[in-house]
Amino acid sequence: MNISIISFTTKGAKLSKILFNRLDNYEVKCFSKKKAYEGIYYVGDSLTEWVRKEFKKHHAIIFIGACGIAVRVIAPSLKNKLVDSAVINIDENGEFVIPLLSGHYGGANELAVFIAAKIRAIPVITTATDVSDKFAIDIFAKKNNLFIGNKYGIAQVSAKVLDGQPITMSIEKGHSFFIDEHEISIKNTIIQLKKFPPTETVDVIIADSRNPFLLNNQINASLYLYPKKYVIGIGCKKGKKAHEIEQHIIKVLEQEKIDIEDCIAITSVDIKKDEEGIIEFSEKYNIPFKTYDVETLRKQKGDFEESEFVKETIGVGNVCETSALAYVNSEFFGEKNNSEIICHKVANNGVTVAIIQRDWRINIDD
Template sequence: MPEVTATGDYAIVAITKHGTQLARRIHAVFPGSDLYYMKKFEQGDESGQGITLFEGSVRLLLPELFAKYKGLILIISLGAVVRMIAPILKDKKTDPGVVVVDDKGEHVISVLSGHIGGANELAREVAALIGAYPVVTTASDVQKTIPVDLFGRRFGWVWESDEKLTPVSAAVVNEEKVAVVQESGEKNWWMYDTPMPDTIHVFSSIQKALAEKPAAALVVTHRQLEKEEEIILTNGVLFRPKVLVLGIGCNRGTAAEEIEQVIEETLSELKVSMKSVKAIATIDLKKDEAGLLEVVRKYRWEFVYFRPEELNQKEISQPSETVYKFTGAYGVSEPAAMLCSGNDELLLTKKKSGNVTISVGLISY
């Protein structure tokens, strides 16, 4: 088997003469794809096209493709694919999306990891490119209702725990009474052009939802739940929207560990979740601050910085002549949090702890 060097996110694989022609056609119009087919169908231009040839059973190639690609487009019969991938399946949260295309290019079937792995969307995309019919069997897609494991994913929402994903998903597709409690985050999460099913009810608070005794719940909030509120998670999934902005000022050379500790302590005091942090905001003088850069890299947060004149446009609680003397701004953490969150009412105006000053803003939608 050839060495697999993934240059794109998707691998296209063919093992027949007609499948090879179709695979070449898909490869030509599908960005970020790598193409693999059998050496006996070599056409002479493979090296120039970045196409990989292989000999022997494709079964031996699949484990490495599974490990290195986000999605696989297999022009192989469905039954053969099912038998070949069965021994290498691990978890729906890590397995790549797999779609199967028939030799004539008439159907594109979502086979594995339809939601989290993106196979449903991949099937639709490939079908659109070649004029085929996408075959998607996931219940939430067919019924045009909430796909719980993808809820808010396009906005960056993450779940607190996946323990109840399956029973909550079952409640949704079985048309049981489901509560969506949204305290923060983007409001345009309904994905379809059809009305929301009348079995799904949206509430602004957990207390209102509990009063209606739903069979399941999806809760969207940056808050840490109070003990009496946690009952809604008996059959519920807690989602964390990216709505918190941390305005931070610090002395030059402040260690990442100190910055991280101040962030953790502050958010704990405010009873909000680290998973809901979207960005760190500061002054442009700190754009190369090693400790800040290390923290944003670790948590994959956005890093936003403003010029002093931008920060000075905001009215802040305690303007500092000393800070102005060294930075040109009358404050850093407070106005940075306001500007980045788009909200002048902060969850935390300003707190100084050691070498770090922190303010916390909430993005409102």
């Protein structure tokens, strides 16, 4: 997660530097509306315009100051809870850490609790399922790398949870440890697992968006969750622009009839970790960008189309396929891996793309 911290006073700037040093597991940048602070970026734009740019990059934002400032300047950038950036407010004394936006799916609640522990502050969490210690379906979806097909369904499921009612869930066969119908309790919430496909309307369906029962409208549910099961491997010449990379990736996805919302990661070799075009594409679509060293790529097994030039330059002849495989293989620890390359290397104008369909499994017991 990339975090941008904005402060407005000397006291706030000092706190932002403390956070910078203590959030060492994140990519953090500190900003201010004043020019006098060393190591802190000056914001020359209006705050509203600065927020718009940060939202476009899907960066989490921490405001140090009054909540009112944050509320006013983020308002024009708001779209919906599934795409809005996580926003947190901290008072200048560092006593309270308040997640204002995207508490669950954007991760603001979890980040607020983490920050509070780092600076010995009090996290102020107001999300209904959290304060009631109930199961939150959007957190469950995020942890399981699921794309939410209909965001209005979250409210319907959460309403039942908050009323103390059980919720019903059906998971596509082969992707859960539960085979038969089963009932479990998570965070004071009863979840009744139903066979797939369900013969009745259920609260939650988890299935591949291409599942024939879904395509034929044979399943009724309040909320549809789809696995993000595709990994996009990328190789490119240095300095390729984001629009060139995007154009090629989108074309390949369209040819394979894959929605970009179903993609879980973008991968490449580690010498591309600072490639601005890939980073910009990753931020635009809010898909994590992962890189791997050459030795890891060499260990991947498969029949790859290699480039002698690339091999001589960096030490491995195929980046897009091997990096995507590296991502998939890192997820499995002794389990059977049914993932496969569904689109081998496709090159165009200095950009290579490959797509791997990863096996997916739902963890429902935590």
